[in-house]
Structure formats: structure tokens, C-alpha cells
Amino acid sequence: MTDQPIQNFYPEDVAICYGCGRLNEHGLHIQTYWDGEEGVARFTPQPYHTGFPGFTYGGLLASLIDCHTMGTAIAATYHAEGRGPGTDPEVTYVTGNLNVTYLQPTPIDGELVLRARIKELHERKAVVTCSVYAGAKECVRGEVIAVRVRSRATMSEKVKD
Numbered sequence: 001m002t003d004q005p006i007q008n009f010y011p012e013d014v015a016i017c018y019g020c021g022r023l024n025e026h027g028l029h030i031q032t033y034w035d036g037e038e039g040v041a042r043f044t045p046q047p048y049h050t051g052f053p054g055f056t057y058g059g060l061l062a063s064l065i066d067c068h069t070m071g072t073a074i075a076a077t078y079h080a081e082g083r084g085p086g087t088d089p090e091v092t093y094v095t096g097n098l099n100v101t102y103l104q105p106t107p108i109d110g111e112l113v114l115r116a117r118i119k120e121l122h123e124r125k126a127v128v129t130c131s132v133y134a135g136a137k138e139c140v141r142g143e144v145i146a147v148r149v150r151s152r153a154t155m156s157e158k159v160k161d
Contacts, residue, residue, distance in 0.1 A: 124147065
């Protein structure tokens with residue numbers, strides 16, 4: 001595992017995402033650690049993340065998968081290109097499709113572990129799979145299409161159009 005999460009390398013002006021932005025004081029602060037094969041994140045739900053008594057809200061679980069798979073796609077791309085995280089040109093992905101399958105209720109009373117792997121990595125997109133575990137039990141599974149965008153400036157221009 002790397003000693004820093006990939007999110008630590010995000011430029012300050014985009015490190016504000018509710019899910020993974022280190023500069024969003026109200027955010028979830030998801031942190032993705034890359035080991036060259038998979039991205040791993042840990043998250044402990046709080047009592048206010050309840051969806052049903054004793055269980056984690058499903059929308060939160062989808063958000064965890066969303067941001068963790070984007071972090072995994074970014075880390076994997078830097079790795080595939082043989083360069084360190086945060087080097088230029090910046091690698092940025094956005095969610096093109098998020099498919100979540102809830103296998104069983106996810107307990108709220110302990111740490112969750114997310115494990116994401118690259119299924120496909122292309123020039124303009126990545127397909128990433130992710131599982132959420134409570135202890136040894138796989139509770140949620142997701143598959144995400146991450147779309148690579150050229151830069152933050154490109155995103156800003158498209159939003160204005």
C-alpha cells in the first residue's frame with residue numbers, strides 16, 4: 001500500500017468533493033490507498049448514517065463506492081502511465097455510470113472496508129468494480145464506468161455551456 005491516499009494529491013481547487021474532498025469540512029473524507037493492484041478504503045459509519053435501525057443508509061454506501069472507484073481509477077492510471085500521483089498532466093475522472101447491488105443489509109456499528117479493482121482501463125475510460133465489506137461479509141457490490149476528462153478547466157467550460 002502507498003503511505004498516502006490518492007486524494008492527498010488532488011489539487012486544492014478540486015479537493016472539495018463531498019465524498020472524498022480533503023478540504024470539505026462536512027464531507028465523508030474517503031481515502032483510497034493504492035497497492036498497484038487494488039484500491040482500499042476504510043470508513044466507519046456514524047449513527048446519523050442510519051437508513052434503517054442498526055444499518056447503514058444505502059445512498060451513503062453508493063457514495064462511498066462512487067468516490068472510492070474514482071480514486072482507484074485515478075491511482076491506476078498514474079500507475080499504468082508509469083508516473084507518480086499528482087504529476088502533470090493531471091489525471092481526472094468523473095462518474096459515467098454507477099451500478100450498485102445491495103447483497104445484504106450493511107451494519108452501522110463498525111468499520112467498513114472497500115476494495116476496488118480495475119476491470120478495464122482504456123485511454124478515455126475505466127471500468128472499476130468495488131465491494132464493501134463489514135468484517136468478512138460482502139454487503140454491497142458496485143461497478144462503475146469512470147470517464148477520463150482532460151482537466152478541471154474542461155469541466156468548468158462544459159458546465160457553463
